[in-house]
Amino acid sequence: MVSIVINYLVILVVVLQLLSVSCSNTSKLISFSTHLIHRDSLESPLYDSSTNKTNFLERAILRSSSRFYNAKSISKFPNNNANEINSIDSTVSVSIYSEYLIEISIGTPPIKQLVALDTGSSKVWTQCLPCVNCFRQTQPKFNSKRSSSYKILTCGGKECKKLGNAKTCEWRYGKCTYTFKYLDNSSSSGDLAMETFKLGNNFFRKMVYGCSKNNIGEYYETIAGIAGFGAGPHSLISQLSDMVGGKFAYCLVHYLKINTRSKISFGASAIVSGRSTPLVSEYITLEGISVENMAFPIMVGHEKTYTRIPFRSHAILDTGAFLSYLPTGLYQQLKNALRSVIRAEPFENYHLKHCYRFDPNFPTLIIHFSGGAELVLTKRNTIINNNGVWCLVIHPTNSGETIIGSLFQMDYMIGYDLENKSVSFKAVNCSNH
Known part of the structure; x- marks a missing residue:
């Protein structure tokens, strides 16, 4: 009986030691979350009950243009x-x-x-x-x-x-x-x-x-x-870096569900699995864009076929802009690739440069960053229906910078690790987080 008790005590001590080690590792970072409120949602003090979907998109486009071109x-x-x-x-x-x-x-x-x-x-x-x-x-x-x-x-x-x-x-x-x-x-x-x-x-x-x-x-x-x-x-x-390890992650709900809260997390709960890209100061490095292209198959070990547009540019992830911006040279290459896939000439409409009068079979775009991280963007993230006109949410800019706007980021968990100077992306349904 004594030996059984001693064995039990030994096991208990070992278990407590293991728990202590586990706690000491996880207790280094606190973990908590809160919510982000979209400025046009019902919860926002900026909410305007007279705003419809068209007004919402037009205002978001104008804010992006003002934010970018003024700064x-x-x-x-x-x-x-x-x-x-x-x-x-x-x-x-x-x-x-x-x-x-x-x-x-x-x-x-x-x-x-x-x-x-x-x-x-x-x-x-x-x-x-x-x-x-x-x-x-x-x-x-x-x-x-x-x-x-x-x-x-x-x-x-x-x-x-x-x-x-x-x-x-x-x-x-x-x-x-x-x-x-x-x-x-x-x-x-x-x-x-x-x-x-x-x-x-x-x-x-x-x-x-x-x-x-x-x-x-x-x-x-x-x-x-x-x-x-x-x-x-x-x-x-x-x-907050000492408490959260310089880690935060946000998940932006798609604008079609704008009254659903987005989420921002800190510390251990902000760790995003998957490939990351280096963060230098406040920018990451864009290395290219792939356009899905079934008409011109180029097989390079991928399940799908892509036309690759090579490029290299500093990029900012900007939650404050709805639109995204590409250097003029890259934008023109992208526009040419889309022409070959959609086989229609785009036109300019209400501050947007690349629009169609019909609902196009729009290809998947893959934004490639250094380190192998990617944003795989379907039609939900790249094109909007603005009052019966379908437009690409990308603008060209002569100043050479790339801005990754909020629509590109929606339905992605985006994790920042400021200690290790990296950003990670994971495709999720942000409405469920």
């Missing part, structure tokens, strides 16, 4: 002046043009703030009382004087120094102030502070963010500010 994304790409990148954010007033909103709560007690999500920005700020020049806001403005956890940072501190040329210190008072400039000539200025954030059901202390008191430009009154998810030191994800 031209010049500071997102390499070979730019480092000081300029620090002082000018490549985002174009995302409070106007962003497609997705995320809810965070700030302060003690927490005050809910609905802010614009932007994967291309590294700034986090909301409007803050007392305001010098604030845009009209229907949400309650955050009052820093009523928060017990609010702390203004000093000019000589390391967090202030990370602002680079965006720093505009008030040396007389010793506090760190900033001016974030955007490429449409709008700006946001205020105090750099530390605060407690609530994201999902989790509280995060000592988060660095901008308490904005002076804003120049056009902003929607229902948006409180911006949550940047870029690679900069003050982005939301960078500040």
Whole structure:
């Protein structure tokens, strides 16, 4: 009997040790999720009950055009002046043009703030009382004087120094102030502070963010500010990096199900299996596009046949743009390949360059990235029916950059790993996540 008890105790100790090892490995990363709200969904404060499907698409197209052509994304790409990148954010007033909103709560007690999500920005700020020049806001403005956890940072501190040329210190008072400039000539200025954030059901202390008191430009009154998810030191994800390992993943529901919530996950639950592509700063590398082509079979070990369009370009995954943008040379090659498959001449219609007056048998497009990662895009992701006209959701651009817009990303789990500097893609039904 004694030996049985001893054996049982030995087994129990071994099991507990194994559980301890398992817990220690998984407890390194917290894991949580929250939701993204599309700006035109029923939940959004920007919802307009008079908007129909045609209005929705037209507005999304116009927002994409304004976002891209006003900014031209010049500071997102390499070979730019480092000081300029620090002082000018490549985002174009995302409070106007962003497609997705995320809810965070700030302060003690927490005050809910609905802010614009932007994967291309590294700034986090909301409007803050007392305001010098604030845009009209229907949400309650955050009052820093009523928060017990609010702390203004000093000019000589390391967090202030990370602002680079965006720093505009008030040396007389010793506090760190900033001016974030955007490429449409709008700006946001205020105090750099530390605060407690609530994201999902989790509280995060000592988060660095901008308490904005002076804003120049056009902003929607229902948006409180911006949550940047870029690679900069003050982005939301960078500040959570120790707890979530620099990992986040989002899954955008297709626009035909726009009232279904999209999801964003952090930490262990944000690990996306499959091939990844290297992330350098805020861009990935496009290596080519394949167009499905049954008329001109070229067999190279694939189950299906493709015509390969080789290319190499820096690319940004942009949740704030509905459309996608390709360098003019690549766009023209793609257009020629589509002509040979669909056997019809496209025409221009309402800001879109490649349209048909009939429902085309549109081929699958495969977007190839370095490292072997791919976006396999069916007709649902590449062409829209805008009031009886079928149009490709891609624009050419002379500036050489590639922008992967939100329609290309819909129904894909897209995982960022900022520690290992990679992005992964996995095709899923985002309505079920």
